[in-house]
Every structure is written in C-alpha cells, then in structure tokens.
Amino acid sequence: MIIKGGYAGKILKVNLSTKKIESENLSKEWVKNYIGGRGFVTNYLFENIPPDIDPLSPFAPLIFATGPLTGIAPSAGRLTVGARSPLTKIHGDSNVGGELGVEMKKAGYDVLIITGKAENPVYLQVVDDKIEIKEANWLWGKNTIETTEMLLEKFGDREAHVACIGPAGEHLVYVAGICVDAGRYAAECGLGAVMGSKNLKAILIKGTNGIKIENIKEFKKYFGKTLALYESEPTTNLARNIGSNFLLKTHNNAGALVWRNLQYSGEELGEVTGENINEKYVTKNRSGCYLCSLGCARHMKINKGVYKGTVYNVPEYYTVDSMGPRLGVKDLENIFYNSELCDQLGLDSTSAPSIIGFVMECYQRKIITKEDVDGLDLSWGNGKAVTILLKKIAYREGVGNILADGIIGAIKKFGPESEKYAMHIKGLDIPPKDPRAGQTYGMRYAISTRGADHERCSGVSSKAGQVVANIDDLSPEDSMKIFVRLEKYVTEINLMNVCTWAWSSYSTSMDIIKKKEQYMLGIFNSATGLNLSQEDIDKATERTILSERAENARFGMRRKDDYPPKRILEDPLMIVGGKNKGKTIPPCYNFDERLDYYYKYRGLDPKTAIPLESKLKELSMYKAIDELKKIRKG
C-alpha cells in the first residue's frame, strides 16, 4: 500500500521542554486504521496518555491533525485539535476551519504533536522544514486579533496562517479556545488552556509545497459532482442568503431554541433573527471557507450606538443563541459585542456564556446573591453584566476565577442545590438546541465522547432546515438504527476532515447523504491512490468511536455519565410564544431504551458502557483489549 497523494506524509513532533524537534513518516497502518483528523487524534491520545495524567501537565500532548481531504475537497479547510480536556477531564477534541490545516499540509505535515512546557512564553514557527521555537514575551497578554496581526506583520508574509491563544488561554481558563486566522476557533474542551499550560502563545505556519493528487481526472469528476450536489439542495440557498442564523426562527418555532438556561422556548425573538441581522448589519453577504461554494459566513458592521464602527464576521447561530436567548438577552448589538469579546479574549463563545446562564439561573433561584458574584446584577437579559463576567472569566478575576473552572467547578462552589440547574453532560454544556425538541437526535449529546455536543451526529434537514420530525415516531430500535448510521457518516466526515455543515447538516435526505458519502470516498481514493473500500472507512469510524470510549473508560466514565440533567429527563418543555404557543414537548422519553440500543449497535457493554472485547477483537484493537482488561474488573 503506497500513499501517492492526498496526505503530506509526515508527522512533526515538538517538545517544548527539551526543544527537540523531529519528524517521522506517517505510518500506512495508521492511515488505514484511522484515516486522519479525529481518528489520528483519538488513537494517539488513547495510546499515549497515561490515565492519571493532569491535562495541564507538560507531559500531556496537544495534537493537531489534518485529514486526507483537508485542503483538497470541497468545504475542507478543516483541522482537528485534541488533548485531554481540562474542562471535562476526559477525551477532548475540537474541529476548526480557517486555513491553518491546509497550510500545515503544504508545509509537509499531516499531524503536529506538541509536548513539554517552555520556560518562558514562546511561539512555534513552521516554514516547510524550517522549524523554530521563538521567544514570545512581546506577544504575551495580547488578545488573539492583536497577536495574529503582530505575528503576520513580523513574519512579513500575510499569506501565512496563525493559531494562537488570548488572555483566557494564558490564564489557564478551562473554557479557553484556540483561535485560528483571527476568528475561527477550536473552541470546545478548553484546549486553549492546554496550549497556555505549555507557555505556547502561538503557532505560525507557512508552506510552499503542493498536495499531490494521484488521479486528477477522477478527482475532478468527484469534486465537480459534490459541488453540483450542493447546488441541487434547497438548503444551499438558506446558507447563502441567511447563513446559520436562519435557525434562530426555525428552532424557536419548533421549541428547540434555548431560552434562559433551557427553562422554556419560543419567547418573542424581537430583533434577534438571521433575517434582521442580514438586513441591518451585513456588509458582505457570503464569504466562503476554503474550497466551499456555500459561503455561509458573512461580514458585518455596526454603524451607530455604543458599539459603533466595529467590523466583525457575523457570529454563527450557536454563538448568537448562547449570548442571546440563552441568557435572556435581546439586545442584538450587545450579543455581537460579547461574541467578538470572546473571540478576542480567547474564550469559547458558547461554553463561556452557557456557564453564565447557569449562574443566572442560580441567581434567579436565589441560590446565590449579588455578593457571590462581585456585586453584579445577574438578572436575565443583563448583557452588560455578561460583558463584565466574560472579562473576569478570561483573567480569572473575582467570581471569574470560579467560573473559569467550568460548570463542574462552579457547582462545587455554589453547592449541591445548584447542580440541577447545571445543563451539561460530562462537564460540557448542552449546545443551544434543546434535546427535548428532537428526541432521537437529542441522544447525540448523551453519547458524545467529549461531553454534550452537537457535532458527533447530525440530523437530516427538511426543506425549512428543520430536523425531519418523524424519526421520533419510529420505535427506539429503528430510530437508533438511523441515528447510528448518521453518527457513522459524521465520524467519516471528521476522519476525512471536511465541514460537518456542508457535508452533513445541509443535506435534505438519506439519499443525498449516501451520494455525498460516495463522492467523499471517490475524492479520497482518487487523491491518495489507496483504493480503500467503504467497509474499510466504516471500520475506521468504529475504531475511532471505540478508542474514545476506551480512553474515557480509563478516565472513569461509565453508563451513568451518559445521562442528561434531570430537567431534560423529567420536565416538559413549554413553548411560550410563536407558531406553537402553548404547546408542551414531553421530557426525553424512552431514553434508557434508546441508550441500550445505541450500546448494542456500537458494541458497548450495556451496564458499563465499556467497549466489548468481542467488538474490539473484530476490529483488531488489541491494545485497547489489553488496556481495558485492567479496568474491566473495577
């Protein structure tokens, strides 16, 4: 088996303690078993992290992995970043756009692994095979936008690409992300704190090599077919005309939009709609990511008022809901401002506000008072207080120091009574789409190996962008069959490293997904010449999920940790306004049964959620078998 293209072919390893830099060839076995992206990250973490390691210790690796399709397929400027998460203390990974991943491959590396800790702040500069660890005292303390600008200025070539942390990462905040190209984020799981713990302020990469394509004729065929398929989908126009914020209205009507820490849905949105954002603020409608013809991003400007003159990329749906309705905030310009503030400070713009949502509910329920939160009035909708809190979190000041330890840290401080208002699974906050409003797809938060997360399995969208409803009418057995099929597809997306939105979420039927899957494999094989079968890819997705499960099992995760908070399991969800005003959605029903089927289809022990030995054997995962033997008795 020879890799003729698609991959760059090398792994770069940098130890910041010893300053040792080495590169090694990408192993073909690894490629076949794990393909790339999340697969590489997961397998590396499982095999190289001792279970008792502190996520912020110098020995904990931080890994950046591209996929074979990064930089060559439509909508594929993606890069996976992984580490043991300081936020959840379990497997952590996050996927980011921008062009750092593409640049990494052009520089000659599929994977970058960083270990150790520099004595003083440093940044890593990679220009093809010239790799330098450089002094970064002059950047320490600067926000992400400044850091990126200053680095590009110093480097003298603006076509280089930069990943960096802001003050939040420097202060080891557990909800700090890694900023790529001054606005894209590997946000989830607190990976910015891992980078900060290594005294690594930034990574600048410039590559001048090409990515080889083995069979150009075939490659072009599948590339063209994918773009043509995009054009045939009605959701494409939604992406182009409004962007992800079309979901604000859609989800609010369906009861899925999260209001006030998941207490209800359907409140009047006022100015907080995608349509309004477009009409009033957008200056450039449609901006494409690397090799993506959808162009769901857009630029905006605020022309008057307190926040006048600021130019941003329009925050996406998940940030707008988190900064807005989730906190009862309806002041759109405050939402924009706080989103941008998170970007600058280096905070995850969904996890940070979600923790604030939890604090606001504790405040509403009088579990805490003004004195507990540095005298701030944390009534719902007080966006200005949110601004102050975000800064406190990023710099670990006052109450910010408590919230910087994530939702689990905050529960410890506010007492057991607060726990039932903490909307998280495994320490990661529930994303702004209420799982009760789509019960089967809601399972993705529960089964996700990095905590409550919407990116591990994606629904099929109907024309209006709403998840097809009737899957919930199927039996748990049948609905979970579809769920696992979609989870497999999304995992494939993660291994190849293409955009989940473009390749999955914007698909309107299973047939479309099957076509996309076929084109993805076509692009992979024509680029690499590896000629893998769909079955090979399917096995790699299974290995990835089971590796993460095995890793988490070693960290002590069991079946009980896959459960959502009581509110989701016991309280009905009220829709208080809009089209479905007065309607009540039941709490998650058949949850246990659905979980049982998930474990069954995935080959997990129904009692412990630990991968079954028989399943691991089937996938030749012998290392996992040995490792799990140690804990199986426990």
Place this chain on the structure above:
Amino acid sequence: MKSKSIFFFPDKCIGCKICEVSCALEHGFEINPLASRIRVIRDDKKGLDVVGICVQCEEAPCIDICPVQAISIDEKFGAIIVNKELCIGCDQCEKVCPYYGIYLDIKSKKAICCDLCNGDPACVKSCPVNALEYSNISNINKEVGENIRKEHKKNLDEVRIKK
C-alpha cells in the same frame, strides 16, 4: 485584436479559492496555490476577497519592463506568454503588474502567468458563483469593460499583500 479576456466581479466573489485549485490542477499534478496562476487574496478585516489574475492588458507593463523580452502576446487568444528559456527570474514583471497577475513560480523561479487554458480557462469554468467571466465585453462596450476593470483594481489596491 484579441476577442476575449478575463473579467472579475468582486461583489460576487466569496473567496473560496476553487479557481486556484482548478488552475493548479490544469497546470500540474498537485494542489498548490503557489503554482496557480490565479490567486485569491482575502482581507477578513475589510471583508474583501479579490483575485490577482492577468487580465490581458492592451498595453501590458510586464512586456515593457522585461529586460530580456521573455514576455509576449499569444496570437491565437491574446494571452500573455512567458518564454521560460529566456526568463531570468528578475521579478520586475510582478512588481509592475497592476492586477497581481504575474509572479515567480516558487520552484522554478521563473515567471508564471495565466495562459487562458487554450481559450477555455479552468478558473472561469470552476467558479461556483460566476465571479469570473471570459468574455468580449470590452469589444462590445469599451466603457462597461473599463468600469469592471476599475472596480477590480480598486479592490485589489485595498487588500494588496505587502511582501
């Protein structure tokens, strides 16, 4: 007189760089923007995406400045052609080109430029939003053609990369 040339519409461009990849694959076996004869320049701060590409100027400054007469106009399509044997890689052409349309190939250190793909440019064919056109607008209406060029140039000046 040439019949057609390349026109760029900055309002339509979304900066996806599919044109770069198509060009690179048309002229080689790898995906490398640096081997491409069209380059997308993005300025996120200003929200601008512009392409640097040869627009087949009537009076091409690259031809005038070349000290070894390596650059000429192809008779069939009016493309700017670089004679690799003659090119000494002095980079003068890149410096005078108003459209950022000619530059040194990173590997060979010789100037590369859009050759119009034998009258069927790959970049134009591949653009998903029709931000590029290969047309004879200028012959039909000189003023319209000039205005499109002006707009292209204006945007290019705003984002132009300092190297």
